[in-house]
Amino acid sequence: MNCTLLLVGTELLNGATLDTNSIYMAEELNKYGIGINYKLTVGDSLNKIVDAITFGKENSDLVIMSGGLGPTDDDLTKTAVSKYLNKKLLVDSDELNELKEKFKERGITFLNKNLKEVEKPEGAVSIKNDVGMAPAFFIDGIVGFPGVPRELKNMFPKFLKMYSEEMNLNIDPIYVKDLLTVGIPESILEEKIKSLFKDPNIEYEFLIKDYGIIVRMQSKMSNKNTVEKIKEKIYNIIGDCIFGEDNERLETKVVNLLSEKNYSISVAESCSGGMLAEKLISVPGISKIFKEGIVSYSNEAKINRLNIEEKRIDEYGAVSKEIAKDMLDGLNSDVAISITGFAGPTGGTEEKPVGRVYIGIKVKDKIVIFEHNFKGDRNRVRAKAVLQSLFELCKILEEDE
Template sequence: MRCTLIMVGTELLNGATLDTNSIFMANELNKVGIKIDFKLTVGDSLEKIIQAINFGKEKNNLVILSGGLGSTDDDLTKEAISKFLNKKMIVEEKELIEIREKFKKLNIEFLKKNYKEVEKPEGAISITNDVGMAPAFFIDGIAAFPGVPKELYNMFPKFLKYYTDNYCENIDPIYIKDIVVSGIPESILEEKIKEFFIEPNIEYEFLVKDYGIIVRMQTLESFKNTVEKIKEKIYNSIGKYIITEDEEKIEEKVFELLKDKNYDLSVAESCTGGMLASTIVGVSGISEFFIEGLVTYSNESKINRLNVDKNIIKRYGAVSKEVAEAMVCGLETKVAVSTTGVAGPNGGTIEKPVGLVYVGVKVRDKIKSFKFNFTGDRERIRRKTVLHSLFELYKMLEEDE
């Protein structure tokens, strides 16, 4: 089973609003084995919405729209569907009573234009909106939902239950396996593992992210065992570069190792400015092991708070492996991490350009430093520093005996 998504709203085209609804719908559709062939975004234009519906229906049996079901003049999705199907618009008395009650409970006046929120093409089946006003509806292979995320999240699973029960037989859910890799260029990664990508029933792709590369394999649930066998081959080939799988976060893996070894942790940050500590404390239960996070941004702070020798800073500069290692030595916990670098956009030199970062890691009596040359804006460089410092920490904890 395959479908087309149509996201309606001029605000999605001009960048005023970020489209998160299609991501949610894609995840939900994957669970029931419905694959998205096309995703279209159209503005608040009756003609263009009809064109999009026509395209979707030519390609797939199921077309799903999000947005444009409200009461304002630019909410045109219902009218577009009605015209496309040549169906008149109706209002069911039961649904009119329900929406009037919602307005009454919120102490909001129900205006004439609010009738529009419960209009639908004749013959459409409504999907109850438990968290908002306008219900969604389904008719002749076309489903329409409000653009408000919380309302979509409420109604979409209910629609999928109805649709799969009535229109789908022998559902085979989509299975996706993500392997997150770091520290290896995409071209080399491909050369090392492309020989495993020979199964015709599996789709393969590389997704480049700030924190690394996602190797994604997508297939149907019935081919899950084949994917797992390919995954094992990938681990045998590039295991040392693999950070995590699927939705697992590297900070959660670090937490599990700290817990297993009963090690305490502290961090000293310069270029990341508290971002590393914030990421760590986002893990539930970490308070038992995380002792402190220091933002030692200035040279004076590194000297006074961490006892970094001022002569080391003078000789090598604050952005150096020597200072990164000295910073973790100034922390008293068994495990420690430091960050120092040039996040930009200013402050770079020929010798130490923007994106140069050093990370120090201490696990008991073992101390290592790692050099990185990141690209991107200030925020991306800082985020990459956090993720790579956690990855190096994880590897050292794994090696610790």
């Protein structure tokens, strides 16, 4: 069983509105084993919507539409469906009375144009909207929902339950396994493990996110054991670069490890400019262990706030393993992280090019300094430095027994 998602609205094309509905629908469809063949976005044009419906019907079992069910002239979804099916638009008297009652309860004047909200193609089944005005409708393998996310979320599960029963679906949910990696380029990652990707029943992909590179395997739940066996083989090859699976995030993992050990943490940042502190502070419960975050961007701040001797900065340079260590010494907590580097686009030298970053980590009496050369623009270098620092700390904490 497969489908086409059809998102209706010019605002989705011109960037005025961000599409979140398709993400939600994909997650719900996974539970029923319904794959998505295509995702189309179309503006508020009757002919273009009809063309998109035609494409979806020709290339999938089910067309799922979102948007265009409101009362205004640019709400054309139902008109397009009726044109495609060559069916009249009708109004159910009970649904009309229910709609008018909703308007009355909200103290809103009902206008003739609001009739559009309960129109539906002849023969269509309505899906009750408990949180908004317009009900969804289903007819001949086409289902239409309002574009308002909370209304979609109210009706979409109802539809899937109804549809699975009507179609007598043998539900085999989609199983997705994500392995989250840090510190290894995508090209090298693929080269190391692509020989494992041979099973035609499993889809494989690499996704670059701000929290690392994802190795994703997707199949049916009936193939879960096969996916898990491949996962173990991947761990055997690149396990030292994997920090977690699925919805795990490094900052959460680090905070959990610190909390378990009752360790306090402080950070001193130069080129990352507070990004590391922000990551840690985003985790609930961090207030119990986070002591301070210092953005010692200038040499003056390093001297005055972290008590680093000026002569050491003159001797080694602010971007150096020596100053990374001194930054750690200026912090008073069980665990500390320091970051200093050249984020670019200027500031680097031949000896220490743009992208050179030193990361210092202290856990009790143990101090380790890491040198990295990150690629990318200014923000990518900063983000990679933060991610790498959390990854290195995570490994040290896991070894710290």
